[in-house]
Amino acid sequence: MEKFLNSELILNADGSVYHLHLLPEQIADTIILVGDPGRVGKVSQYFDRIEYKVAYREFVTHTGWFNGKRISCIATGIGPDNIDIVVNELDQLANYDLVNRVQKTDHKTLNLLRFGTSGGLREDVAVGSLIASAYGVGLDNLMWYYEREESEELNLLAQKATELLNLPEIKLYASKASEMLVNALSAIARPGITLTSPGFYAPQGRKLRYRGRIDDPANIFKSIEHNGYHVTNMEMETSALLGLAEIFGHNAVALNAIVANREVKEFHKNPAEAVDFMIKEGLQVVSQL
Secondary structure (H helix, E strand, O other), X not given: OOOOOXXXXXXXXXXXXXXXXXXXXXXXXXXXXXXXXXXXXXXXXXXXXXXXXXXXXXXXXXXXXXXXXXXXXXXXXXXXXXXXXXXXXXXXXXXXXXXXXXXXXOOOOOEEEEEEEEEEOOOOOOOOOEEEEEEEEEOOOHHHHOOOOOOHHHHHHHHHHHHHHOOOOOOOEEEXXXXXXXHHHOOXXXXXXXXXXXXXXXXXXXXXXXXXXXXXXXXXXXXXXXXXXXXXXXXXXXXXXHHHHHHHOOXXXXXXXXXXXXXXXXXXXXXXXXXXXXXXXXXXXXXXX
8 A cells, every 4th residue: 555755645743634633533534624713613502512622723623422423613714725624634533543654545525614714795694694605616726636527518618717717718617516515505595506716806897096908797607507506606615615515525615794785896794693693504414414
């Protein structure tokens, strides 16, 4: 069996994975991912008890129990690059023998659920509502660095979005959520297609004192309809999460609280309230998985 080199599978002196500083026993099989390190405590405050608290840089982890379900909540930080680190290292914790530096023969499937905030791109995506990402469309380039089997379905969605963006040097990709997790969240959230951007300002069409090349993402992509879903929202992590989970054989979905609507130019008056609503509703669903 192939033994991974120290330079490729990087571990800390205590045997923990490099960035997350976690050991295999410190994560649950069901993991909530949040961007903001401060949001981890806002999730774990509802846990019945907490087993582990680990923090290194922006990567904060709390693992505990909620309604009889063992759950981890991990802060990823912002952007597809951080998602690349977190999903890879979670897979190492689940599917590598870290002592002997080899892949385990039995594959463990994790349930990865992002609890995030997002901007709505349609007039009917109300501020304060919840969106479950059935598909992600990546304006970032992360998944082009991985070999993956691109289905005809995902190729079609990516091609539609690339043509509409009309920036020849940028080729978009598409990824798909776990149908099981989307169905589980459908009781509290509207399923949709989420755009994932590599930045917050020009890549999302915001107009300040620079000249951006994306004029109005809400208008550009509003005509997309795929398997009955429309483009509903835009953020910075979903397509990468769904794409990596598919490659590694994990289940993933993103649940987003809509704190702004780019179509009607509205921002939530109390974003913290929207986030707390998402957390409480989402935890009830997660505890039943």
